[in-house]
Amino acid sequence: MAIDIKRSYEITPRHADQGGGWNLVLLQDGEEAGRGVFPIPQEGPEVGMAWWNAITVQSRAHWLSVAASAVPAAARHAYLLAEAYDAAQDQGETWSS
Template sequence: MPKYTYRVSSRTAEPGGGYHLRLYMDGVEMGSGVYPADPDAAPEEGIDWWNRLAEHERAHWFAQANSTRPVDAWGAFLREQAHADALAEGWAWITRRGKQ
């Protein structure tokens, strides 16, 4: 029975940050995906996101970003979302293969 695994690695900010997912079968890469997290790519979405947050949520994202700049909080949110999305897709890769 083949062994399915995945690896999530961070990307530098220059190509858009976020994470790179690699999917493996028996150690051979079978596919990959990119989950960007660039706060500068859609600043209007960041402004809307920030305006919808309650004060305690703003405090949380400031702490995550280790900053008091809303753009840094937006970046921390995007990185967390990108990481969660990459992990979910990696797990789906494994679980889908187990049902075949």
């Protein structure tokens, strides 16, 4: 007889004072079985400007829209937040599949 184990995950935001990003909780049969932290990388403004200069006009418009701002640094922050979320989601999906 096979045992049916249910695996799932939850992603919640981390507080800005902890570095922002996301917390991942891995669940097995509704109980916590592990966790991960996906912070937003701390980087200097030169990294953000290099990113901004390297992306297309369409990508700039997209990330400014996501950030709801006209400031390139806010667009970079939105991008990094999305990247961290995607990494957490990828790990959660691997866990639950």
